[in-house]
Amino acid sequence: MTLAAPASAPGVYQGAANVIAAVMLLLEFGMLRQALARDQIRLYAAQSAMISVLAIVIAADRNLPDLYALAGLSAALKVVGVPLVLRRLLGGTVSDEETPGVAGSYTITPATAVLGGIVLAAYGFFCFGSLGIHGPAAPATAWAIAGAMVLVAFGLMIVRRDVASQAIGFFSLENAISLAALVVAAGLPLILETVILFDGLVAVVVFGMLIRAHHVRAESLSTADLTRLRG
Amino acid sequence: MSVALPIPVIQLLQVLTVAIAAPGVTGIIAKVEARLQGRRGPRVLQPYYDLAKLFRKEALAPEQASWFFLAAPVIAVAAYLTIPLLIPVLTSYGLPLGYMGDILGGGFLLALASFVIATAALETSSPYAQLGSSRAKTFSAIAEPVVLFVVFTVALLTGTDLPYALAATIRSSAGQIVRPGHLLAAAALFMVILHETGRIPVETHTGTNEFGMIEEARGFEHSGPYFALLKWGSELKQLILFTILANVFLVPWGLAATQQPGAVALAIVALLAKATAVGCVVAVIDNSFAKLRLFKITEFVAAAFLLAVLGVFTLYLGGG
Numbered sequence: 001m002t003l004a005a006p007a008s009a010p011g012v013y014q015g016a017a018n019v020i021a022a023v024m025l026l027l028e029f030g031m032l033r034q035a036l037a038r039d040q041i042r043l044y045a046a047q048s049a050m051i052s053v054l055a056i057v058i059a060a061d062r063n064l065p066d067l068y069a070l071a072g073l074s075a076a077l078k079v080v081g082v083p084l085v086l087r088r089l090l091g092g093t094v095s096d097e098e099t100p101g102v103a104g105s106y107t108i109t110p111a112t113a114v115l116g117g118i119v120l121a122a123y124g125f126f127c128f129g130s131l132g133i134h135g136p137a138a139p140a141t142a143w144a145i146a147g148a149m150v151l152v153a154f155g156l157m158i159v160r161r162d163v164a165s166q167a168i169g170f171f172s173l174e175n176a177i178s179l180a181a182l183v184v185a186a187g188l189p190l191i192l193e194t195v196i197l198f199d200g201l202v203a204v205v206v207f208g209m210l211i212r213a214h215h216v217r218a219e220s221l222s223t224a225d226l227t228r229l230r231g
Numbered sequence: 232m233s234v235a236l237p238i239p240v241i242q243l244l245q246v247l248t249v250a251i252a253a254p255g256v257t258g259i260i261a262k263v264e265a266r267l268q269g270r271r272g273p274r275v276l277q278p279y280y281d282l283a284k285l286f287r288k289e290a291l292a293p294e295q296a297s298w299f300f301l302a303a304p305v306i307a308v309a310a311y312l313t314i315p316l317l318i319p320v321l322t323s324y325g326l327p328l329g330y331m332g333d334i335l336g337g338g339f340l341l342a343l344a345s346f347v348i349a350t351a352a353l354e355t356s357s358p359y360a361q362l363g364s365s366r367a368k369t370f371s372a373i374a375e376p377v378v379l380f381v382v383f384t385v386a387l388l389t390g391t392d393l394p395y396a397l398a399a400t401i402r403s404s405a406g407q408i409v410r411p412g413h414l415l416a417a418a419a420l421f422m423v424i425l426h427e428t429g430r431i432p433v434e435t436h437t438g439t440n441e442f443g444m445i446e447e448a449r450g451f452e453h454s455g456p457y458f459a460l461l462k463w464g465s466e467l468k469q470l471i472l473f474t475i476l477a478n479v480f481l482v483p484w485g486l487a488a489t490q491q492p493g494a495v496a497l498a499i500v501a502l503l504a505k506a507t508a509v510g511c512v513v514a515v516i517d518n519s520f521a522k523l524r525l526f527k528i529t530e531f532v533a534a535a536f537l538l539a540v541l542g543v544f545t546l547y548l549g550g551g
Contacts, residue, residue, distance in 0.1 A: 015409035022411040022541060029537055033530070111529040118540055125544050141411065141545045148544075 013061045014139040020054045021142035021179060025121065028149050028172055032117050032156045033110040037090055037164040037221075041083045044168050047175050048078035054179065058186045066190040067182075074178070074197060082171060082204055089208050090164055090221070105162040105222055113159050117152050124151035133184060142183045149176035162221045163214050167207040174200040235490035242328055245320040246312055248499050249474065252506070253466040254278035256473070260510040267518045278466065282459050290455035296354045303351030304453060304460035307344035311467040314340050318394045318471070319478045321498040323402070323486040325395045333392040334382050337475070344464065345371060348449050355452035363448025366525075370426070370445065373532045377423050380539035384416035387546040394475065398483035415542035417480040422535035424472045426528075428465075430517045470506055477505040 010018070027047040031040050052075040059067035106113065128147025129140065153176055157169035181188065181196065215221060236244075258275040265272025274280075292300050316328045317337050332340075349364035382392055388410070389396040401407050429446045450461040478486065485501030487494035523531065 010410070011406045012409055015406055015411070018411045018545060019409055019414060022415060022545060025541065026538070029534075033534075111533040114530070114533040114537055118537055121541070122544060126547075129547075145545070 010139065010141075013057070014141075016057055017054060017139045017183065018141045018145070020050050020057065021139075021145040021183070024050045024054075024175065024179060025145050025149050025152065028152045028156070028176075029114060029117055031165075031168060031172060032113055032152060032159070035106075035110075037162075037168075038087070040165060040168045041086050044086075044172055044175075045079050045083045047172060048082070049075065051175055051178055051182070052079065054182055058182060062186055064186060066193075067186065070190060070193050070197075073194065077197060077201065078171075078175070082200075085204060085208060086164070086167070089211050105160050105165060105224075107159050107161055113155075116159070117155050120151040120155045121148035124148040139183060143180060146176050146180035146183065149173075149179065161223050163207075163211050163223060164221050166223070167211060170203060170207065171200065174203065233491055236492055236495060238326060238490070241322060241487075241490060241495060242316060242326045244495060244499070245315045245322075245326070248320060248502065249315040249467060249470055250312060252503055253470040254282060254463065256470050256503075256506050256510055257466045259507050260514050263511050263514040264518060267514060278462075282463055285459035285462070286456050288455040290457050292454075293355045293357070293452055295356060296351075296452075299347075300351045300354045300452075301457060303347040304457045304464065306347045307464045308460050308467065310340045310344040310347075311464050311471060314471050315474075318475055319398050319483065319486055320474055320502060321487055321495055323395075323398065323483070323488050325393075329395060330393070334385060334394055335392060337394070338378060338382075341468065341471075342371075344468070348461065348464075352449045352452070357452050359448045360451045363445055363451070366445045367449060370528055370532075373529065374423050374426055374535070377419055377532065377535045377539045380536070380543055381416045381420050381423070384412055384539065384542040384546060387543065388413060388416075394479045398479050398486070401480070401483050410545075412542045412546040413480075415538045415545070417476070419535045419539035419542065420476055420480060422531070422538065424476055425513065425516065426531065426535070427472060428469045428513070430513055473506045473509045474502065477509055478502070481509075 024047050027043050027050070030043045031047075034040050034043060052071040055067045055071035055074065059065065059071065108116070124147040125144045129144035133140070133143055150173060153169050153173040156172070157166045160166060160169070178196065181193070211221065214223075214226075218226070255275065255278070258273070258278045261277070262272045262275050290301070314337050316326070317332045317340075319325075319329075345367065349368055352360035352364035355361075385394075385397050386392050388407075389400045401413065407413065446465060450458055453461055477483075482505055485498060485505070487498040
C-alpha cells in the first residue's frame with residue numbers, strides 16, 4: 001500500500017531550526033486565544049526566548065560568533081526588557097487584578113479565532129513557501145513558518161479589541177520578521193541586526209505612549225471605547 | 232543454542248499482554264493520581280478485583296432491550312482485542328496478521344467498539360445512558376479531523392499508513408525524530424488520547440457527576456459480567472492508545488527484533504514501563520489543569536487540530 005516515496009529527513013540542524021520555528025508559531029496561536037494580558041506577555045517572552053535559542057543553534061551550526069552576541073542582546077531586550085515595560089505600562093495592576101478591557105475583548109470565539117488563524121497560517125505558509133527561497137542557512141520550512149507567523153500576528157491584532165493585545169501582536173510580528181531574517185540571512189552583519197532590533201524598541205516606546213494615553217483618557221484598554229470620541 | 236518462539240505465539244502474546252496488563256495500567260494511574268492528591272489511593276491490583284467481582288455477579292437487562300444490548304460489550308471487547316494484532320506491541324518486525332489492516336483499520340475498530348456501546352445505550356431508554364452516548368459520538372466526531380490529519384502526516388512521513396513503517400522510519404535516524412511534522416503529529420495524537428480516554432478537557436474519568444459525564448454514563452444500565460466487559464474494554468482502549476503513542480510515535484525502541492523468548496520478554500517489560508510512564512504523565516496533566524466546561528471542548532480540539540494541520544503543512548514543503 002505504498003503511496004509515494006517517503007520524504008527524506010532534512011537533518012538534525014534543519015529539523016531543530018524548523019521545530020523552533022514551529023514552536024514560535026504555536027506560541028503565536030497561544031497569544032491569539034489567550035484571554036488575559038499577563039499570559040499574553042508571558043507567551044511573548046517565551047516566543048522571544050525561542051528566537052534567541054534559534055540564533056544560538058544557527059550560530060553553533062554555521063560557526064557565526066556574531067549571532068551569540070545577537071542572541072544575548074535580543075534575550076535581554078525582548079525576554080526581559082519589553083515584557084517588563086509592558087507590565088509596567090498596563091498600570092502595574094496586571095499581577096493583582098486584570099486590567100479592565102482586556103479579558104473578553106474577543107470579537108469572535110477563541111475556537112473560531114484558532115480556525116481562522118489556521119487558514120491565515122496556511123495562506124502565509126504556502127505563499128512564502130512558493131517563493132522558493134533556499135539558502136545554506138535557510139530551512140525552507142522555517143522561512144515559510146515566519147510568513148505564517150506574520151499573518152497570524154496580524155490576525156491577532158484584528159480580532160482583539162484591546163490595545164494591550166494589539167501591541168503584543170505588533171511586537172510578535174517583529175519576532176516573525178526576526179525569524180525570517182535569521183533563517184534567510186544568518187550572516188547579516190551584526191550592526192544591521194542590531195538596528196532592526198532597536199527599530200522594534202522604537203515601536204515599544206510609541207505603543208507604550210499610546211497605551212498610556214488611551215488608558216488615561218478612557219480608563220480602559222478596550223478600543224471599543226474609542227467610538228465615544230466621535231462628536 | 233537459541234530457541235525461537237513461533238510467530239503465531241508471538242502474535243498471541245501481543246493480544247494477551249494488552250488484555251492482561253490493561254487493568255494493571257489503570258490501577259497504577261489511579262494510584263499515582265491519588266498520591267498526587269495526597270491520598271493513599273486504591274491498591275494497584277484493585278481493577279482486577281473489581282473485574283473479578285463483577286464477573287461473579289448476576290446480569291440484568293432492561294425489559295425493552297433486545298439481544299443487541301447484551302451482545303454490544305462482547306463485540307466491543309472483541310474489537311479492542313483485534314487491534315493489538317495490527318500495531319507493534321512487542322515486535323519491531325511486522326507479524327503476518329499485522330498487515331491485514333493499517334492505521335485506518337485500527338481506527339475503524341475503535342470506532343466500531345464505540346458505536347456498538349452507544350447503540351446499546353440507546354436501547355435502554357435510560358436518559359443518562361443516552362446522554363452519555365450522544366455526547367461521546369458528538370465529541371469523537373469533533374476529534375475525527377485531528378486523527379485524519381495525524382494519519383496524513385504518517386502517510387507523508389513514510390509513504391504508507393502502516394504503524395510498523397512509521398516506527399521503523401523514526402528508528403532510522405535522529406533527523407527523523409526532530410522533524411516538526413513528526414513532533415507536531417505526536418503532540419496532536421497525545422491530545423486526542425487525553426480526550427478519548429476521558430482525562431481532559433471536560434470529563435472526570437471516574438466521575439459520577441452528570442454534567443461532565445461522557446463515557447461513564449454509557450454503561451449505566453449494564454450489570455454483572457457485561458458491565459465488567461465494558462470496564463475492561465475502556466481499560467483496553469486506554470492501553471492500546473498508549474501503546475500506539477509510545478511504540479509508533481514517541482519511543483519505538485525496546486521492541487523485540489528477533490523471535491528469541493528473552494527479547495520478547497524484554498519487550499513486554501519495556502511496553503509496560505512505557506505505558507506506565509505515559510500513564511503517569513497523563514495523571515500529572517489530569518491533576519494540574521482545571522476541567523473545562525462542556526461546551527469549551529471545541530477550544531481544546533481546535534488546539535489539537537492546529538498541531539495536526541501544522542504537521543502536514545511543514546511536511547508539504549519537504550523540509551518538515
